[in-house]
Amino acid sequence: MSRKLLIGTGVALSLLISPISQVFAEEPTKGERKQVDNVAHRGAAGYAPESTIAGFDLAVDMKADYIEIDVQRSEDGELVVIHDTTVDRTTDGTGKVGDLTFEQLKSLDAGSWKGEQFAGESIPAFEEILERYHGKVGILIELKAPELYPGIEEEVTEALKDHHLDKPQNEKIIIQSFNFESMKKMNGLLPHVPIGVLTYSRAHTTTEALQEFASYADWVNPSYGIVTEELVDGVHSLGMQVGSWTVRSQEAADFLFEMEVDAIITDYPDYVDPGNEE
Structure with missing residues (x-):
């Protein structure tokens, strides 16, 4: 039996031995929204430049449960946080992330495109994110195109171990990717850290x-365009959770609430929790 199914079995047994009143108390009443994790996609990217300290700080201020980050590697081997595999869209530079040194990447302006008030925001180092945010907010770590960066799984593992995040007590570290083989590898390297698989394909x-995902993953994270009740029920029946992306409208958030997903990954944290306004 996989570790994922063992976890599910343990949860089921704990419910059996819990006081019946406690179990019923945890059931949502009719018309009550299920509690979901509010995941700030690349930070509060609707309001601040994506994948910058300004965006991540705003997400924390808006009381997001997690920030979502994309990890890549510089030409000289430093782990950095940026979404695209090139710097062209979100900085004043050009070129592939993996062809630029860490110094070159840090020298780029990653904020001005979003507004003059963000001028000078830089591409953060992965280490910088871990130091600044662990213990303050959950971190959903996406390995971006890991096939471009051989060995990045081991490097991310080492960084998490250095910060004692390889055995998170509150499951506030999750690692995900579109690359399933990479996630199988991460499951072996970090057996105590939840693993997610990303997909936009039916x-x-x-x-x-x-069933294949359930052998190594804890989360199935589909684009909201392919989310159905059947999919959510199927994932839940295998002891996994569903986190859907990317919400950029209130209608999309409301749809995912109706589907009873477990996490909503959004550029606008206030669409998931209206109390978290800028």
Whole structure:
């Protein structure tokens, strides 16, 4: 039996021995929204430049449960946080992330495109994110195109171990990727850290595909365009959770609430929790 299914079994047993009143108290009443994790996509990217300290700080101020980050590697081996595999869209530079040194990447302006008030925001180092935010907010770590960076799984593992985040007590570290083989590898390297698989393909929502994911993953994270009640029920039946992306409208957030997903990954944290306004 996989560690994922063992966890599910343990949860089921704990419910059996819990006081019945406690179990019923945790059931949502009719019309009550299920509690979901509010995940700030690349920080509060709707309001501040994505993948910058300004965006991540705002997400924390808006009381997001997690910040979502994308990890890549510089030409000289430093782990950095940026979404695209090139710097062209979100900085004043050009070129592939993996072809630029850490010094070159840090010298770029990653904020002005979003507004003059963000001028001088830089591309953060992965280490910088861990030091600044661990213990303050959950961190959903995406390995971006890990096939471009051989060995990045081991490097991310080492960084998390250095910060004692390889055995998170509150499951506030999650690692995800579109690269399933990379996630199988991460599951072996960090058996105590929840693993997520990202997909926008309905081919990955079949019973067979979900059963395969359940052998190494804790989360199935689909684009909201392919989310259905059947998919959510299928994922839950295998002891996994669903985190859907990327919410950029209130309508999309409301739809995902209706589908009873476990996490909503959004550029606008206030769409998930109206109390978290800027």
